Amino acid sequence: MLFKVSMTVRLPHTMPAAEADRLKATERAIAQELQRSGKWRHLWRVAGRYANVSIFDVAGNAELHDLLLTLPLFPYMDIEVEALCRHPSSIHDDDR
Numbered sequence: 095m096l097f098k099v100s101m102t103v104r105l106p107h108t109m110p111a112a113e114a115d116r117l118k119a120t121e122r123a124i125a126q127e128l129q130r131s132g133k134w135r136h137l138w139r140v141a142g143r144y145a146n147v148s149i150f151d152v153a154g155n156a157e158l159h160d161l162l163l164t165l166p167l168f169p170y171m172d173i174e175v176e177a178l179c180r181h182p183s184s185i186h187d188d189d190r
């Protein structure tokens with residue numbers, strides 16, 4: 095199943111820079127591994143905001159939830175999830 099996931103990062107201003115850098119580096123490693131696995135299909139920065147829009151391809155709601163929980167920035171992100179289905183006018187047969 096495909097999901098559009100919007101994440102807005104809100105790190106506390108009181109967080110030490112070294113801790114923020116550590117979290118971001120670990121987040122990056124996990125995100126890149128999930129992209130290599132095919133589960134995190136797209137990752138886009140929202141211009142002008144500390145936010146991203148992503149497309150995930152996972153078995154269902156529970157897998158998506160469990161995956162998002164593994165992200166080190168999870169406690170510091172507002173996350174919105176929208177389930178996607180194939181548009182009848184889409185010419186891409188890999189859309190599900």
Ligand SMILES: O=C(O)CC1=CCC(=O)O1
Binds near residue numbers: 103123125144
């Ligand atoms: O910077 C972000 O938008 C948060 C994030 C998600 C995956 C990643 O590497 O950073």
